[in-house]
Amino acid sequence: MTEFTAHISPIVLLDLSLLTMLIIVAFAMLRSRHLFAVVMLSGIYSLLSAAFFVSLDAVDVAFTEAAVGAGISTVLMLGGMLLTARREKPAAKDRAxxxxxxxxATGAALIYATTDMPAFGDPNAPANDAVGQRYVEETPNDIAVPNIVTAVLASYRGFDTLGETMVIFTAGIAVILLLGAGSGRGGRKVVDRAPSDEEAQ
Amino acid sequence: MTMFAVAATAIVIAMVLALIRAIAGPSLYDRVLAGNSFGTKTVLLIGLMGFLTGRPDFLDIALLYALINFTGTLAILRFFSYRTPSRALAEPSPKTTPSQKEGAV
Known part of the structure; x- marks a missing residue:
């Protein structure tokens, strides 16, 4: 295992400040009893983690986090909040x-598990043993896309991505069919017909 | 390089200020505005990160974030004026105006 030397570059300082803000937002979400504040803070949390993913070069994960975390789930949680109370009830103290x-215990187990992971950038790591090296070397010649993850997702594993897209598309269509068209406006009014005398027998 | 580092520092400070308003903000609109301006700062920060690492390709990502941020804020605001994110703008609002119900929270 090689010695890890820290370089204090602007990007490292930026990562540190992003992570500090993530911790502050997480504790503020825990402390707040005002549910609307928690929803807005969770949107901010998603934006922060998306920025952090970009700085880790995980651009596709960052896209998903920004679209789903900061976009869709904020609106979904607001819709859920309308159905419930505006303030969270205080939890029972004896359960804390x-x-x-x-x-x-879970955190300690996860941190213990990271000690078995290969060092950052280790050339002998399992991730670099298989086809990873080939992707890194051949992507500029094969596909000429600057981001290798994009090349892998959209070209090397293009059919896999197409299948995933079809699964999600099918799920979306199924949900729309189940909810019915116009459900966002409250849907059509459906009145159950009272059973006639012949049917009731 | 130094210029970008100074700009990134300034944006991080602005992010912290928006964060304070989002945590402390007494009214709903403080928090909506804090969330929106935090999104704008994220867009700028991602653009600056691209220039700091010498890869201005990140600008495309920043553009997409700007779109998401814009749509998200619109969805939240329409949610408060019409109680649902997808009602048509032309429809009349409910009888009680939202400001009466929400402004005091």
Whole structure:
């Protein structure tokens, strides 16, 4: 295992400030009892993590996070909030130590698991053993797309991505069919006909 | 390079200020505005990150974020004036105006 040397570059400082803000937002979401504030803060959390993913070069993950996290789920959570109360009820105090213990144990297990991961940029890591090296070397000649992840998703695994898109498209159509057209405006009014005497027998 | 680093620092400070308003903000509109301006700062920061690492391709991503941010804020605001994100703009609003119900929260 090679020694990790930290370079204090502007990007590292930027990552540090993004991560600090993520922690602040997470604690503010935990502390707040005002549900609308929590929804807005979760949108901000998604924007921050999307910016962090961009700085990690995971552009496709960042796209998804920004569209789903900051866009769709904010609106969905606002819609859910309309159906419930505006403020969160305070939780029972005697349950807090159990929850804290579970969270701490899970966190400790996850951190322990990271010690088995290969070092960042290790050329002998399993991810670099297989076709990864070939993608890195051949992408400029084969596809000429500057981002290798994009090249892998859209060209090397193009049929896989097409299948995923079809699955999501089918799911979307199924949901629209189940909810009925115009459900966003409350849908059509459906009145159950009272059974006639012959049917009731 | 130095210019971009200074600009990134200024944007991070502006992000912190918007964050304070989003956490502390007493009214709903403070928080909507804080979320929107935080999104704008994210767009600028992603653009600057591209120039800091010498890869201005990131500008395309920043553009997409600007679109998402714009649509998201519109959805939230329409949600508060019409109680649903997808009602047509021409329809009359409910009898109680939203400002009476929401402004005091």
């Amino acid at each position: 130590p159990v929850a804290l213990a579970v969270v701490l």
